[in-house]
Amino acid sequence: MAAFTRLPDLALRGYGGAVIAASDESFAEKEALVRPGRPAFQAETFGNKGQVYDGWETRRRRTPGHDWAIIRLGLPGTVRGVVIDTAWFKGNFPPHASVEACEVAGSPSPEELASAAWVEILPRVDLKGDAEHHFEVRDEGRYTHVRLNMYPDGGIARLRVHGEVRPDLSLYDGLSLDLAALANGAVVTGCSNEFYSAPHNAIAPGLARHQAEGWETARRRDEGNDWIEVRLAGRGVIRLAELDTTNLLFNAPGAIRLRGRDGDGDWFDLLPRTRLQPDTPHRFRVEEAGPVTHVRADIYPDGGLARIRLHGNLA
Numbered sequence: 292m293a294a295f296t297r298l299p300d301l302a303l304r305g306y307g308g309a310v311i312a313a314s315d316e317s318f319a320e321k322e323a324l325v326r327p328g329r330p331a332f333q334a335e336t337f338g339n340k341g342q343v344y345d346g347w348e349t350r351r352r353r354t355p356g357h358d359w360a361i362i363r364l365g366l367p368g369t370v371r372g373v374v375i376d377t378a379w380f381k382g383n384f385p386p387h388a389s390v391e392a393c394e395v396a397g398s399p400s401p402e403e404l405a406s407a408a409w410v411e412i413l414p415r416v417d418l419k420g421d422a423e424h425h426f427e428v429r430d431e432g433r434y435t436h437v438r439l440n441m442y443p444d445g446g447i448a449r450l451r452v453h454g455e456v457r458p459d460l461s462l463y464d465g466l467s468l469d470l471a472a473l474a475n476g477a478v479v480t481g482c483s484n485e486f487y488s489a490p491h492n493a494i495a496p497g498l499a500r501h502q503a504e505g506w507e508t509a510r511r512r513d514e515g516n517d518w519i520e521v522r523l524a525g526r527g528v529i530r531l532a533e534l535d536t537t538n539l540l541f542n543a544p545g546a547i548r549l550r551g552r553d554g555d556g557d558w559f560d561l562l563p564r565t566r567l568q569p570d571t572p573h574r575f576r577v578e579e580a581g582p583v584t585h586v587r588a589d590i591y592p593d594g595g596l597a598r599i600r601l602h603g604n605l606a
């Protein structure tokens with residue numbers, strides 16, 4: 292698997308991504324492109340529009356041109372790689388695709404985006420049927436939207452746009468914010484175990500609807516404890532910690548300890564070892580702590596967290 296897939300998928304529906312326009316979606320809906328999870332398939336499930344696919348599928352073109360879809364990134368940022376997945380599209384995959392990107396502030400309509408300064412971040416590539424294609428992107432731009440082009444027509448199950456989140460934090464000037472939020476530019480820099488679900492889930496937007504939408508570790512069989520480390524959105528002072536064990540009923544940690552460090556400095560306590568309850572959104576004030584750039588949460592002994600939110604102010 293390409294290294295860039297460790298980075299968050301900026302287009303993911305759960306991160307606020309949306310497919311806002313497409314040239315055509317006669318056979319299967321464009322929204323599927325940014326759905327989480329592997330594409331599903333059941334043979335010979337014919338509806339009134341043909342075989343049912345978990346993906347975006349256009350009609351067979353009878354005119355020149357090509358099909359395209361515009362995706363608003365939920366998290367604007369720099370793209371390091373894209374995954375174009377033609378899963379289950381075997382006799383109807385597009386033989387070629389390309390990806391463009393643009394940066395437009397605010398909330399532009401699809402019509403307004405037509406005249407944006409689109410940059411080709413992935414030149415036309417060859418595609419196979421029923422395959423996950425990984426393409427590295429070498430472009431330092433910050434983008435808010437991407438346009439997936441397929442030549443000439445066909446079906447693509449998923450588009451993943453992995454990269455580094457680059458939010459516009461000027462909106463928060465003078466205000467407090469969640470310094471640990473992925474959407475604000477925080478990133479998980481390490482964790483002890485991610486057997487069941489990814490640590491980035493713990494700093495994702497919104498609430499976890501079930502256990503798999505949080506971070507969950509395997510059962511520990513030694514004397515140690517699990518932990519997660521986050522590089523904050525910026526250097527800041529934390530005032531309030533929200534430590535959410537929602538959906539962890541029989542596997543919530545028994546306790547948690549929060550420590551912070553400022554750059555390369557030593558770790559110091561933000562929250563001493565504190566008891567946790569299962570399936571509970573705990574809130575704790577953080578008193579008298581100096582500015583930090585990184586936070587480490589130690590959970591005892593294992594389990595995971597649905598969410599970790601660290602509200603405060605940029606220093």
Ligand SMILES: NC(=O)NC(NC(N)=O)C(=O)[O-]
Pocket residue numbers: 318340341342343344348351382383
């Ligand atoms: N059997 C098919 O999948 N046919 C086609 N697509 C759908 N969805 O039925 C097609 O023509 O590309």
